[in-house]
Amino acid sequence: MELQIAVSKVTKWASRESGDTLEMIERPTGGLSLVLVDGQHSGKGAKAVSNLVARKAISLLSEGVRDGATARAAHDYLFALHGGKVQATLNIVSFDMVSKTVVLSRNNPNPTYALTPDGVTEWDEASRPVGIYRHTKPLIKELPLSPNLALVVFTDGLPTAGHRRGRPLNVRAEIERLYQGGIASAQSWADELLALAMAADEQRPADDISILVVAVLPGPDDSHPARRLVLRMPL
């Protein structure tokens, strides 16, 4: 099997700093974890908050702490530091090579979409952000690692794209449409969803937008495949 991960990310229009932070780390027991955080508000303050939460989560995950405990700790840390006055959304996606599962931990009112050969599932049970309600817990979902599986995770800039013009993006409908075409590559999906959001916002995003697509696909026909990472960012 091959794991594909794609992230497409823009800042709010006329804002230099994104309040969204995406970090990735290897798990000491094999596999890796992705952390996506959206800090309250936008600009510099939001960046500081999202950095703080992402850093705490990455640090714990890299030491082998389990995802649920990591999300709780990230909440407790933010809550203690800011006295319950600052919030952030937190999603953790982990590929765990011990349990051979993909694990989604969600502290985010926005849903996550899971795509399997059985269809599209919207994980949308009520979920609280971290930082403001005492003893906040993540919602956790786990799926066996098998081919033709994808998750689509995002910050609220995606579903709110187009709101300003009264034509909000229908994220679920777009994901259903992508699913009909089959899971070709994580990158093409992340790029297409970002392009739709940018179009809905007339190329001037009203909020930071981050889209994370992970996909498990049948492996390439290569006896000794490489691991490849590519990042492109404006300076």
Place this chain on the structure above:
Amino acid sequence: MELQIAVSKVTKWASRESGDTLEMIERPTGGLSLVLVDGQHSGKGAKAVSNLVARKAISLLSEGVRDGATARAAHDYLFALHGGKVQATLNIVSFDMVSKTVVLSRNNPNPTYALTPDGVTEWDEASRPVGIYRHTKPLIKELPLSPNLALVVFTDGLPTAGHRRGRPLNVRAEIERLYQGGIASAQSWADELLALAMAADEQRPADDISILVVAVLPGPDDSHPARRLVLRMPL
């Protein structure tokens, strides 16, 4: 300007775990850092060592600790933990948005290549790995962030590729050749260097091979460019 980062990485033939670890993290003051570690030996033990060193470095960098202090701390930590008996190479490449420079910190006998409009420079001053000699320091180089700049960093699986067959890869000559063609994309260079190493090792790498190429190129013609990350890895 656009920053491009590409990593291509294979494990030693018939080895499940790579002793090389590559991690990337956002810097709290803007920009990002990449950490490439090669742990002593290969397989599980090497992975544990390289994870340990990479984790310590990433954790400090994410808190805003400067690169030189981070490399010293990673050394001290490994030295204290294993009493000077375990070594690892450590390279840190940072894009610092405050100083507007790219910073290379090297604890690695293998050279790093810097490509600028003035030509190819081999940074090959004697440099010690971390973990075994008391008070080991990194060698640090810094270049202003300007277009048409690239760095090529690698673990020793690249220069030793082909050794077994008595036809070692001439890394410098290959980089000079790539440079003649111009810096097109970081990804194509990382992939081409890996393909050459794989060919030299007859598709059965004698060691873990990791190649990191970073490039600063003129920016794309886009008023609000996105940040994009793509990872592909065998499961």
